[in-house]
Amino acid sequence: MATLKHISSKNSDYTAIEAYLVYQHDAFTGKQLLDEQGKPKLRDSYLLDTLECGDFSFATACLLANRKYGKNTQHGDIKSHQYIISFDPRDAADNGLTMEKAQALGLKFCEENFPGHPAIVCTHPDGHNHSGNIHVHIVIGSIRTREVERKPYMQKPRDWREGMKHSSTAQTMRHLRVEVMELCEGAGLYQIDLLNGSKERVSEAEYWARRRGQLKLDRENAALTAAGQQPKQKKFETVKDTLRKQISSVLYRATSFEDFSDKLMQQYGIAVKESRGQLSYLPSGRTRFIRAKHLGDKFDKAAVLVTLQANAERKPKAQFKQDTIGKLVDIQAKLKQGKGIGYERWAKKHNLKAMAQTLILLEEKGLTDEDALDQRIAELDTKFHESLTVVKDLEGRMKANKELRYHVAAYTSTKSVAQQLKAAKRPAAFEEQHRAELTAYRAAAAYFKANNITKLPSPKKLEAEYAQLASEKAKFYEQYKEAKEELLKLKTAKQNVASFFREEELAQQER
Incomplete structure (x- = not known):
């Protein structure tokens, strides 16, 4: 390549x-x-x-x-x-x-x-x-x-x-x-x-910063290992690497530009500004904004707005169910952070409601015993990861199928143009006129060669194979989704019970 x-x-x-x-x-x-x-x-x-x-x-x-x-x-x-x-x-x-x-x-x-x-x-x-x-x-x-x-x-x-x-x-x-x-x-x-374009743009300076940082980190980790300690970090990340991860984590959950900018500021202290139709990001601790074009294609204004629009359209399908359990709030910790009396009143009501939901769920599932709850959580965790592994494998095969279908279609539709080039009286002019078609044709031919494909597969067979993979993915994804939902509820319930008894113990000690 x-x-x-x-x-x-x-x-x-x-x-x-x-x-x-x-x-x-x-x-x-x-x-x-x-x-x-x-x-x-x-x-x-x-x-x-x-x-x-x-x-x-x-x-x-x-x-x-x-x-x-x-x-x-x-x-x-x-x-x-x-x-x-x-x-x-x-x-x-x-x-x-x-x-x-x-x-x-x-x-x-x-x-x-x-x-x-x-x-x-x-x-x-x-x-x-x-x-x-x-x-x-x-x-x-x-x-x-x-x-x-x-x-x-x-x-x-x-x-x-x-x-x-x-x-x-x-x-x-x-x-x-x-x-x-x-x-x-x-x-x-x-x-x-x-x-x-590349989804992630790495400049010459960032490339060398990565290499220098990784070399320094490797030396520090070697010293820690020699001293019998376990290294905490094995891969070095530049400021831009960290910024890309933080923006991505918010981007796929926000549904509007205001929501996007607010969550970036609240969670990571990242400011966003728009100038001349371009976005720039200011991480916490820096004085100069980093332009989106220096981070990658998916961080510019057009791509961000498309993602936010897609998130907004999916939002009704992702509404919380009625039996969703809320997490108990650590009221004392929040008060120490500066929260007022109004927040304390809301938090007490929220905790009462969350604890009631927790007890109802555990009674419905027959998991009021701590050992039974731990065993069920372990079973769901195994089922969750097994289903996720199958789903990821099927997604990879679907992606390869889609890429192959794209190149087959491109090769078939542009093959006649490539043949006309051989008979053209003015090859250079013909080449310039049909540059896009010829580029697609050659890219498809290079793909077939790289993957040792000597005979083009039937588009209908590829579509049927893709439909079969999609059907299998839907089945396993449903299993994954059900296991994940129940697992999150039970983990939250376990955490709420532990928090409740811890608060009761502290209150008893104070009395």
């Missing part, structure tokens, strides 16, 4: 770029690693080529271009752009991907998409996370040194005229992602759909 990443740089030291590609660097500090003699250590393996540099080095070619066109003279000017194509770790074993082949693909990609720019193309055999993925760095000087032929994807003069600066816009990135998908398709490599 090749991915594409873009990094722009304002560093005017172009030699530092080549040094990073050639020499070993510390993954966290970014500093060059030195050998015993104090000299920079070369990387164990790499391939490097330059394009559009003439007889000069990449750094010299970029500096000459800056001087010739009078650009990149300010500190804030973008001096270079780096695009990183990371291939799937499985490609080496399954599809015969080598560093030489990856370098050739990188050179081809650079020639076709960044003509006229001084460029370095460098391939490394492994990522800094030791995942085994071959990846290609393509670094281009920001200024085009010659005018190039206009191609269908080029929209503005800056995309082909001499002396203009490269701009990595959303439209440019979309084109380049399609190019990466087609590059992998033509080379027979694994690929995913790069056109759909």
Whole structure:
């Protein structure tokens, strides 16, 4: 599943770029690693080529271009752009991907998409996370040194005229992602759909914060383990990770934007604001808001409103039943927190009603004996988890079935367009006109290849299989739901009885 990443740089030291590609660097500090003699250590393996540099080095070619066109003279000017194509770790074993082949693909990609720019193309055999993925760095000087032929994807003069600066816009990135998908398709490599946004967006800074935090946490846990203590936390979470979890926990229970913002503030101290149609979140303890686009797609305004609307439509189906048991309130603790006399009166009435409901339930179930109650809770807990396991398994199979049906439908509906491309007189124009259909066709073909599907299954059989899975899920889900409801009631009843007798004991001691 090749991915594409873009990094722009304002560093005017172009030699530092080549040094990073050639020499070993510390993954966290970014500093060059030195050998015993104090000299920079070369990387164990790499391939490097330059394009559009003439007889000069990449750094010299970029500096000459800056001087010739009078650009990149300010500190804030973008001096270079780096695009990183990371291939799937499985490609080496399954599809015969080598560093030489990856370098050739990188050179081809650079020639076709960044003509006229001084460029370095460098391939490394492994990522800094030791995942085994071959990846290609393509670094281009920001200024085009010659005018190039206009191609269908080029929209503005800056995309082909001499002396203009490269701009990595959303439209440019979309084109380049399609190019990466087609590059992998033509080379027979694994690929995913790069056109759909990620549900969770992790920036470069957050990625490294995760790695540094996890490394520190691992060291602390190792020290605790050596001292015979059990670590409390094994996975490090950034501020954004925690914020995503907290927002999600509230989002799926709120039914309006006011309810959503109120619950976030009450439960987690998170403030929400809207500016220019975009949401931002301010966690407790911070002074600057975090924009939704830096957290993920499901946290932006449109997605939040859709989820809240869906919750509001489901609310009538989730009304509490008449036999729902309320939990006893710890009145003394609430009074110490500053609650007034009015709250105390309400809490006493609430506790009387909750205790009456508790006694009625236990008598109806014949569970007034503590041992019988504990045994029934254990039985329901087992039934609850067994049903949940089956439901999760069926949901996974239904998801795979739905994904397969989607790709079968997409492949069938776009196959004729792919065949027309072969006979088109102007392939480039036809490609641009039918880009969406061809992308869907190639994504479906890549999915079939990745899952070793050589014969398309019948849509009717897939629908029948999905209906059968849905029927089984409904049956087990009903068992899960019934066990969960009764389990929650009995646990609440047990907790209420314990709280009641504890309050009585405290009152007796006071008397």
